[in-house]
Amino acid sequence: MTGxxxxxxxxxxxxLVDLFRPVVGFAAAxxxxxxxxxxxxxxxxTCCGQxxxxxxxxxSAQRLARQVISACEGFDYIVIPSGSCGGMLRHHYPELLAxxxxxxPRARQLAERSYELLSFLxxxxxxxxxxxAFPGTATYHDSCSGLRELGVKTQPRKLLASVxxxxxxxxxxxxxxxxxxxxxxxxxxxxSNRMVSDKCTxxxxxxxxxxxxxxxxxxxxxxxxxxxLGSPIEVRHVAEVLAGRLxxxxxxxxxxx
Amino acid sequence: xxxxxxxxxxxxxxxxxxxxxxxALSQIQGLLVNGRRAAxxxxxxxxxxxxxxxxxxxxxxxxxxLYLEHFASQVEARGGQVHFAATAEExxxxxxxxxxxxxxxxxxxxxxxxxxxIGLNAALEAASIxxxxxxxxxxxxxxxxxxxxxxxxxxxxxxxRQVEEAFRANHTSLPVSRKIxxxxxxxxxxxxxxxxxxxxxxxxxxxxxxxxAETGSAVVVTNEGNADLTMTLPRVHIVLTGIExxxxxxxxxxxxxxxxxxxxxxxxxxxxxxxxSGKREARDLDGPDAxxxxxxxxxxxxxxxxxxxxxxxxxxxxACMNHCPVYGAVGGHAYGWVYPGPMGAVLTPNFVxxxxxxxxxxxxxxxxxxxxxxxxxxxxxxxxxxxxxxxFDARDVARSQRWALGxxxxxxxxxxxxxxxxxxxxxxxxxLGGRRGKLARLPLARGWTGHRDLPAPTGSTFTDLWxxxxx
Ligand code: SF4
Numbered sequence: 074m075t076g077x078x079x080x081x082x083x084x085x086x087x088x089l090v091d092l093f094r095p096v097v098g099f100a101a102a103x104x105x106x107x108x109x110x111x112x113x114x115x116x117x118x119t120c121c122g123q124x125x126x127x128x129x130x131x132x133s134a135q136r137l138a139r140q141v142i143s144a145c146e147g148f149d150y151i152v153i154p155s156g157s158c159g160g161m162l163r164h165h166y167p168e169l170l171a172x173x174x175x176x177x178p179r180a181r182q183l184a185e186r187s188y189e190l191l192s193f194l195x196x197x198x199x200x201x202x203x204x205x206a207f208p209g210t211a212t213y214h215d216s217c218s219g220l221r222e223l224g225v226k227t228q229p230r231k232l233l234a235s236v237x238x239x240x241x242x243x244x245x246x247x248x249x250x251x252x253x254x255x256x257x258x259x260x261x262x263x264x265s266n267r268m269v270s271d272k273c274t275x276x277x278x279x280x281x282x283x284x285x286x287x288x289x290x291x292x293x294x295x296x297x298x299x300x301x302l303g304s305p306i307e308v309r310h311v312a313e314v315l316a317g318r319l320x321x322x323x324x325x326x327x328x329x330x
Numbered sequence: 331x332x333x334x335x336x337x338x339x340x341x342x343x344x345x346x347x348x349x350x351x352x353x354a355l356s357q358i359q360g361l362l363v364n365g366r367r368a369a370x371x372x373x374x375x376x377x378x379x380x381x382x383x384x385x386x387x388x389x390x391x392x393x394x395x396l397y398l399e400h401f402a403s404q405v406e407a408r409g410g411q412v413h414f415a416a417t418a419e420e421x422x423x424x425x426x427x428x429x430x431x432x433x434x435x436x437x438x439x440x441x442x443x444x445x446x447x448i449g450l451n452a453a454l455e456a457a458s459i460x461x462x463x464x465x466x467x468x469x470x471x472x473x474x475x476x477x478x479x480x481x482x483x484x485x486x487x488x489x490x491r492q493v494e495e496a497f498r499a500n501h502t503s504l505p506v507s508r509k510i511x512x513x514x515x516x517x518x519x520x521x522x523x524x525x526x527x528x529x530x531x532x533x534x535x536x537x538x539x540x541x542x543a544e545t546g547s548a549v550v551v552t553n554e555g556n557a558d559l560t561m562t563l564p565r566v567h568i569v570l571t572g573i574e575x576x577x578x579x580x581x582x583x584x585x586x587x588x589x590x591x592x593x594x595x596x597x598x599x600x601x602x603x604x605x606x607s608g609k610r611e612a613r614d615l616d617g618p619d620a621x622x623x624x625x626x627x628x629x630x631x632x633x634x635x636x637x638x639x640x641x642x643x644x645x646x647x648x649a650c651m652n653h654c655p656v657y658g659a660v661g662g663h664a665y666g667w668v669y670p671g672p673m674g675a676v677l678t679p680n681f682v683x684x685x686x687x688x689x690x691x692x693x694x695x696x697x698x699x700x701x702x703x704x705x706x707x708x709x710x711x712x713x714x715x716x717x718x719x720x721x722f723d724a725r726d727v728a729r730s731q732r733w734a735l736g737x738x739x740x741x742x743x744x745x746x747x748x749x750x751x752x753x754x755x756x757x758x759x760x761x762l763g764g765r766r767g768k769l770a771r772l773p774l775a776r777g778w779t780g781h782r783d784l785p786a787p788t789g790s791t792f793t794d795l796w797x798x799x800x801x
Contacts, residue, residue, distance in 0.1 A: 254695025
């Protein structure tokens, strides 16, 4: 994109990445920068409000939505390394604020400019591949919101195919929910446990040494279960591999002494 | 049927530990999910058909009174009778009155979830009329005296062995020496017993998949042909169904039928598709002497006037439950009433009360698979979320949960406080995780750590690192 004015991208790291795994934010920023974007962190971002929204606390969700909308104005695009938070901004904010004459248009405007990371890289920036290597086999879990609300399916696979040395072995149930579901996993732990156990069984059957996905919530759930099962499969956000940011141990992984 | 939905948590825990049930549930995937996939892939216009189906349903619901009136007038023009029932009790009373007037002692039924919904069998038995279910699955669960666990495959939770047991316990004429452990043998046995019921019954009760306003007909599909016998052999045929089943024309019914069958079983057409348009006429070879339609409201008009009216588009195909990972884990009985799975999570609270069924709309990860397969494009997660909002507004949410959510939302609404709290959280959790990089136990987080480890944060928040110049 030399010669053009770079796109001004606001990176919404998400609350989970902010707290648990900053490297995902850095990996995302790096992918965006390499693709020619000017990346900055909007001031005053916290959480997109999804926990409140999905728990029926509409008013708190609206309040947080307004906060995010204000924080994200002034950027060409807002990019989020998460399908579920991405779905929140793209689909649910306009619905949440539909009856608010002042905020409805702003919510719609933000929705149009907000993208999940992989979808932005491939669908908007038309990125064909990345310049990095990872030796070994990986399997990819399609997180529900990214897949069904945003149509993220081929984009991560397209970019992963360009990673030198990486082979993808698919799980037959790659599109089946891992059982995270936000507060679901703590409200219905036994059912959630069944779902994530099934996911782990499939992951182990692929023989892959690495499991990737685009949502930290799902990844923490799957990594937590694999770790409890004593499985050696490593779990990372797909952006870490695509950006070659492997300096931090995988989720639940032991730090080298 | 008395709702047991309040026991969702304990029932689902039992279900998860029931190996026979788990085996039966694991079969659904292969049978119904793959079947649907193949049928949909074979029909390029499936998405267009879904949109057409949704439009037909929406249009009809917008003018429901009009189409119901027209339907009723068409039925009456052919000598049939229509009974509107506002409640379950009224519907049962209407059926009982018809049976009494006909001097009926024996009633046969083909599968109808609305009759389960209104508790018709119990009402008939209380009046000393023994109803016999003729759909194989319904017949089996009637023998076992249990509710259906799936709307199109009511006995899907059972294995062969359990069916054999039910037959041996109830069929007194079945010789102990006869082998009935193969599906074909079980079927032959059921057929043999049901034959005599068919020919001796006075009244036949069927449901309807669709009611056609223009002709006053009921469209009924089965794979066993039992509905056809139920409606032609007895003297009286009663169609009992919900008011939302009406569609304007036969063509509309056919659009929905194409969607229904593919979504339900993956077939392109069921074994039997019957259009019943009234009692026997002079030129007919057979058929009933009397034709009644009982139209049940029982909370449907309330639903029509609510935020969740889209639920009335439901054509009862069962695809949402077949594809639901929660249904797949716990089966239908855990939901505690007639309608399980995602559609039940929306319908049951409407029929039995949100408090009684309070777990149902919450027991979903909102993975969205139900909505993606629903043939009439009902946004099931959105409707469940609406119910969660109702619960929250009615303060019918556990205090601890309300408190935690409120705290989270308050902190998240104050960025400075939030940064402080997350900085602290990242540091403390990282320290607790130590070099292991994970936490196996954490106070107040047993829901998580009871089954899985918690990945430990890496130490500082992204915001702090970014602001400090890290890249
Ligand atoms: S909600 Fe949709 S998928 Fe579920 S039974 Fe009704 S029509 Fe079928």
